[in-house]
Amino acid sequence: MGLLLGPNVNVLGFTPPTLLLFLLCLLLVALSSSAGPPSSAASSPGGICSSAVVSHGYKCQEFDVVTPDGYILKLIRIPEGLALEGSGSAGDARQPVLIQHGVLVDGLSWLLNSPELNLPFILADNGFDVWISNTRGTRFSRRHTSLDPAYQEYWDWSWDELVSHDLPAMFDFVHAQTGSKVDYVGHSLGTLTALVSLSEGGLGDKIRSAALLSPIAYLSHMTTALGLVAARSFLGEITTLFGLAEFDPKGEPVGRFIRVLCAFPGVVCYDLLSAITGQNCCLNTSTTDSFIKNGPQSTSTKNMVHLSQTVRDGVLRMYDYGIPAANVLHYGDFYPPAYNLSNIPWELPMFLSYGAQDALSDVRDVEQLLSKLRFHDPDRLVVQRVEDYGHADFIMAVNAKDVVYNSVVSFFKNQW
Numbered sequence: 001m002g003l004l005l006g007p008n009v010n011v012l013g014f015t016p017p018t019l020l021l022f023l024l025c026l027l028l029v030a031l032s033s034s035a036g037p038p039s040s041a042a043s044s045p046g047g048i049c050s051s052a053v054v055s056h057g058y059k060c061q062e063f064d065v066v067t068p069d070g071y072i073l074k075l076i077r078i079p080e081g082l083a084l085e086g087s088g089s090a091g092d093a094r095q096p097v098l099i100q101h102g103v104l105v106d107g108l109s110w111l112l113n114s115p116e117l118n119l120p121f122i123l124a125d126n127g128f129d130v131w132i133s134n135t136r137g138t139r140f141s142r143r144h145t146s147l148d149p150a151y152q153e154y155w156d157w158s159w160d161e162l163v164s165h166d167l168p169a170m171f172d173f174v175h176a177q178t179g180s181k182v183d184y185v186g187h188s189l190g191t192l193t194a195l196v197s198l199s200e201g202g203l204g205d206k207i208r209s210a211a212l213l214s215p216i217a218y219l220s221h222m223t224t225a226l227g228l229v230a231a232r233s234f235l236g237e238i239t240t241l242f243g244l245a246e247f248d249p250k251g252e253p254v255g256r257f258i259r260v261l262c263a264f265p266g267v268v269c270y271d272l273l274s275a276i277t278g279q280n281c282c283l284n285t286s287t288t289d290s291f292i293k294n295g296p297q298s299t300s301t302k303n304m305v306h307l308s309q310t311v312r313d314g315v316l317r318m319y320d321y322g323i324p325a326a327n328v329l330h331y332g333d334f335y336p337p338a339y340n341l342s343n344i345p346w347e348l349p350m351f352l353s354y355g356a357q358d359a360l361s362d363v364r365d366v367e368q369l370l371s372k373l374r375f376h377d378p379d380r381l382v383v384q385r386v387e388d389y390g391h392a393d394f395i396m397a398v399n400a401k402d403v404v405y406n407s408v409v410s411f412f413k414n415q416w
């Protein structure tokens with residue numbers, strides 16, 4: 001799609017700000033969905049197994065995982081690779097690995113390249129038992145034991161609940177099914193939730209090691225005019241616009257909101273994917289097309305507001321209700337409790353890979369994260385910097401296998 005692959009245009013000549021991930025993704029969809037049949041591919045029937053796994057010859061299973069607050073999440077399992085038997089010791093249990101996507105996408109985003117380039121297949125072919133999660137509110141994880149996504153109550157959560165409920169529930173499930181500690185791969189918001197969950201002790205001893213791609217924890221390097229406009233609008237108007245509700249990138253209210261934002265003087269919403277993610281070096285046109293067709297996925301407005309608070313405040317705190325009395329009601333304090341990443345177990349093996357062109361996982365923010373990890377056992381912290389990678393390269397680049405995934409595989413294998 002020419003829209004995506006046009007010359008890179010930086011907003012006001014600065015690195016595009018962090019928050020644009022969320023905002024511009026939406027415009028992207030608003031534009032692309034107005035061109036095609038209404039949300040066709042996005043709502044096409046069949047789960048991830050039938051649409052993207054079995055057709056490539058892999059075994060695939062689907063599980064429902066129920067969180068303590070009643071959300072029913074779809075977990076996909078690719079239990080083994082295509083490699084001939086005998087490449088691993090037969091009968092040995094395979095090491096499970098859980099793969100977690102970021103915000104406004106779902107588990108399918110890991111499976112859009114040609115098969116030999118996709119991380120889940122690469123891990124399966126290397127002897128891993130692969131599990132792919134789908135966050136609450138995305139297309140395959142929209143069920144609940146009692147709430148209906150058509151109603152506000154369903155959307156009353158932010159990344160706090162992904163930290164305290166979704167991630168631990170998925171670790172518990174995979175651990176119970178396999179009897180093994182679980183390796184983890186997260187991208188983008190999937191790194192934030194893991195880091196915070198680890199610091200809160202939420203994953204207990206069920207995690208063996210973590211590979212974090214495009215890590216985001218601190219999001220404060222957003223100093224451009226558009227970023228500030230966006231953060232203000234998000235925090236102020238969006239709550240009034242949408243209330244406590246579904247944040248559906250494919251919906252018209254969100255599209256309208258974005259168009260208004262892009263009409264601000266000096267704000268250029270042109271080369272959207274680059275503006276959102278930084279300049280991605282190595283995306284294949286047909287893969288980005290599938291990415292667009294696949295359609296960004298819903299999250300809660302409350303989650304978007306919480307992310308905006310993280311951008312604005314530069315600290316990791318629980319959701320801020322904005323009114324001291326409301327915070328007192330929820331937390332017993334005027335301010336939401338802070339998270340402390342220095343509490344991540346110092347001996348947990350971690351692999352961090354970040355792109356120097358990544359507008360979302362800004363290099364300075366990654367450095368702040370690393371400073372929080374300064375007491376981490378240096379032998380158990382591998383940091384990789386990829387000079388030409390933007391945010392989306394980590395899930396879709398044609399060379400991600402050579403540049404990143406092979407290192408992830410050897411990092412995990414080193415723990416054996």
Ligand SMILES: *[C@@H]1O[C@H](CO)[C@@H](O)[C@H](O)[C@H]1NC(C)=O
Nearest residue numbers: 113114115284285286287398
């Ligand atoms: C892009 O992806 C398509 C479909 O997977 C593939 O046929 C094509 O060869 C790829 N192009 C490049 C340059 O990798």
Ligand SMILES: *[C@@H]1O[C@H](CO)[C@@H](O)[C@H](O)[C@H]1NC(C)=O
Nearest residue numbers: 338339340341342343344375
């Ligand atoms: C965060 O945790 C570290 C290590 O446990 C501790 O030394 C530090 O004081 C904590 N910081 C805050 C702000 O609580």
